[in-house]
Amino acid sequence: MWYNVSSITDKEVINMSSNAEIIGSMLLKENIKPSYARIRIMEYLMSRKSHPTVDEIYTALVKEIPTLSKTTVYNTLNLFVKSNIARVLTIEENETRYDADMSCHGHFKCESCGVVRDFCFRSPAIDTNDLDGFLVREKNVYYYGLCPECQANKPAN
Amino acid sequence: MWYNVSSITDKEVINMSSNAEIIGSMLLKENIKPSYARIRIMEYLMSRKSHPTVDEIYTALVKEIPTLSKTTVYNTLNLFVKSNIARVLTIEENETRYDADMSCHGHFKCESCGVVRDFCFRSPAIDTNDLDGFLVREKNVYYYGLCPECQANKPAN
């Protein structure tokens, strides 16, 4: 289980240190040496649902890891993506985001407030007979529109 | 109807000039002044199924329009997108492509040869109850994998 930092109880803190071990063994399974930076970057990715950019990850982690380099964040994320334990989201041009949730889900982006929300879809439901003979390895589904709050705030544009 | 330049017959040439008029009235409907550059850029977008990048469009058209500026291609495409007569494809990060086909369809990209192929899907089929109350304006669906040819060429990796 992953923790929302702002809602952690004292009793749960004792389990926090095991996150590193869980992530470490996950990385080892992919033949990735579980360095401190890699563990912290993956931990950040998994504990947030925000689909952060490189800059957001760097800015958050450099406070606790002052020696961290942005190049390391780039290198690490590229490594994760190549190993299929994270994926790139190109929801918007010039806004590369990352997601450690490899389950089949799509992303809705509100064009007004910018919030990105996960949603599930049944994978076979998007199948099409236009791709007979094609081997599909990954599916990225992006929706754009208005979230309920933004619809309420601007009823007539 | 749009023409594949390499398969045009003499009888069809007489209809070619009407493309400009058809596109011109389409632009006027969107309150876009149908300048020569805009018509040619939209004509290029519609006549190709290749989902070209800005650079591909510029390189192709500058041969016939030597005064064309790449900035104009950028400006024109942004204008088309804002007017909803073209759309941006962010199939891959750092590879912005454009599509004048506004019908509901997805894009498959072969990770080996790079070909981009359209495919249809029934729009309601991707609906999900995770987005109740959300207003969905646009859907972008990207698949990645191997096309039949590339599967045949490299059976064991």
Added chain:
DNA sequence: ATTAAAATTGTAATCAATACAGTTTATGTG
């Protein structure tokens, strides 16, 4: 302790996209 390999760092280079100011073209008026 010594060494080699791997990971990390910081800076330079790249390149798509935008900003912007100057120029050209289109359109309307007398």
Added chain:
DNA sequence: CACATAAACTGTATTGATTACAATTTTAAT
């Protein structure tokens, strides 16, 4: 036609995310 105004277009400068790369630090083994 001459003139004026607005729109479209052009070319260059700037921005900013990403990568390239060489130097440094860390890790792990001998």
